[in-house]
């Protein structure tokens with residue numbers, strides 16, 4: 115098995131990565147930074163975001179496994195003290211036809227950002243946000259090429275189902291099971307008056323729909339794509355939709371989504 119390990123950089127995560135390499139060598143796994151089959155993220159859900167973006171150009175060939183150095187997370191099925199058990203199950207999946215991991219695929223979000231200076235595409239695992247830097251964001255929102263609303267406020271957050279438990283949740287968005295191929299648009303502190311009128315509740319768009327956000331004044335904006343911050347001062351529009359690509363996770367044991375939700379937020 116070709117594998118790669120990405121850790122958060124804190125001492126516990128670095129030590130666990132070392133331990134993983136030792137155990138992997140005993141099981142004859144091959145460390146491969148270029149074309150791994152399995153990428154192990156050691157740290158937190160934030161570390162998985164880094165791992166995803168590191169291998170974004172190879173995601174159709176990779177399955178991810180998350181080890182959490184704290185509590186179990188949304189992208190992390192394994193705790194620090196469970197590393198030997200994980201390696202054992204991984205090695206059995208190589209030697210036995212019947213013990214393969216279940217590959218679970220989650221939807222992603224794609225966005226095309228049109229600027230006066232050119233067009234750039236991104237893929238998000240959690241979400242993207244668009245926010246005003248100097249003041250409020252002023253933007254026209256269209257859905258499927260039809261004008262929907264004129265937005266004025268702090269910003270807009272568009273999340274994937276697996277990202278719905280992150281920033282989106284803080285904005286009052288719904289938690290969406292990742293088997294539902296949809297994107298969610300949530301407002302960040304919208305202003306509502308006679309000129310600017312927004313729906314005020316989060317919207318869920320199915321995978322064949324798309325949304326355009328048109329900048330409606332000269333404004334310095336901050337685009338965030340997961341943990342990445344991208345300043346933009348010449349935005350024309352952002353088009354977003356559910357991506358044709360998906361991220362794959364290797365599940366060596368079941369950990370249902372609603373159990374993750376319960377244990378993360380209710381304890």
Ligand code: NAP
Pocket residue numbers: 157158159160161163187188240241276277278279280281282284339340341
């Ligand atoms: P961070 O500010 O260091 O951590 C953000 C927190 O979000 C961490 O506790 C992280 O868990 C958790 N998280 C990440 N993905 C999640 C998911 N899918 N479901 C539930 N919780 C999740 O930033 P970061 O580690 O670079 O992560 C970037 C993410 O932070 C963004 O994608 C955004 O979703 C989130 N964020 C949230 C807010 C907010 O809620 N107000 C504001 C800005 C950004 P771990 O501790 O396990 O890493």
